[in-house]
Amino acid sequence: MSTGTYAPKPGAAPVGRMIAAQTVLETKMLLRNGEQLLLTVIIPSLLLVLFSTVDIVDTGTDKAVDFLAPGVLALAVMSTAFTGQAIATGFERRYGVLKRLGASPLPRWALMTAKTLSVLVTEVLQVALLTAIALGLGWSPQGGAGSVALLLVLGTAAFSGLGLLMAGTLRAEATLAGANLVFLLLLVGGGVIVPLEKFPDAARSVLELLPISALSDGLRDVLQGGAGMPWAQALVLAVWAVLGLGAAARFFRWE
Numbered sequence: 001m002s003t004g005t006y007a008p009k010p011g012a013a014p015v016g017r018m019i020a021a022q023t024v025l026e027t028k029m030l031l032r033n034g035e036q037l038l039l040t041v042i043i044p045s046l047l048l049v050l051f052s053t054v055d056i057v058d059t060g061t062d063k064a065v066d067f068l069a070p071g072v073l074a075l076a077v078m079s080t081a082f083t084g085q086a087i088a089t090g091f092e093r094r095y096g097v098l099k100r101l102g103a104s105p106l107p108r109w110a111l112m113t114a115k116t117l118s119v120l121v122t123e124v125l126q127v128a129l130l131t132a133i134a135l136g137l138g139w140s141p142q143g144g145a146g147s148v149a150l151l152l153v154l155g156t157a158a159f160s161g162l163g164l165l166m167a168g169t170l171r172a173e174a175t176l177a178g179a180n181l182v183f184l185l186l187l188v189g190g191g192v193i194v195p196l197e198k199f200p201d202a203a204r205s206v207l208e209l210l211p212i213s214a215l216s217d218g219l220r221d222v223l224q225g226g227a228g229m230p231w232a233q234a235l236v237l238a239v240w241a242v243l244g245l246g247a248a249a250r251f252f253r254w255e
Contacts, residue, residue, distance in 0.1 A: 142226035161244020168252030
């Protein structure tokens with residue numbers, strides 16, 4: 001008795017196709033989540049418009065938007081790569097979604113790759129929207145796009161590592177509370193809205209080492225000051241990225 005020939009041949013799809021499909025799924029789920037949209041799109045947009053049009057904080061610039069726009073771009077990266085990803089991944093872990101995906105043909109590293117690509121897609125939309133709003137408010141960006149892109153990628157890697165570390169080690173409820181608390185604290189003390197020069201010298205020297213401060217200051221050096229690549233801030237982000245992603249890979253629990 002001869003074996004039959006079946007078409008299409010059963011088996012897993014190529015890894016690249018699986019990653020692309022999972023990326024599309026992750027992006028759709030993110031964009032359909034009203035709470036995540038509030039955090040990643042609406043809040044940064046409102047902060048940019050409010051503080052650029054109302055004289056609340058002395059930014060030390062002729063046009064407040066010149067100071068605020070780079071900081072809000074950094075805030076958008078943090079809200080998506082850290083806060084949003086930590087909360088979503090934490091609850092996926094709680095409900096057993098990650099456990100089931102781990103048993104599928106999709107490799108676990110490919111799932112993390114898809115999540116990262118989904119974050120990058122969302123950030124592209126965020127940056128486009130916030131840039132359009134800032135330009136409408138009179139923003140005049142300087143510097144080169146290459147330096148900005150590298151800083152955004154490094155910031156994404158740093159915040160993604162920290163978000164995945166939190167989601168993979170804490171309970172979902174603790175991740176929800178912790179991620180939102182960190183978001184609020186870094187919004188106030190990360191140089192996004194309030195210049196770091198307003199803080200005492202001792203506190204400022206510590207705050208400058210935070211990833212949000214490094215990203216916002218680096219973007220500000222390029223987009224406001226027209227500087228080249230701010231290597232000091234890039235180094236801070238790279239260190240956070242290595243530490244965060246390394247710790248997430250080491251301690252992340254799938255169940």
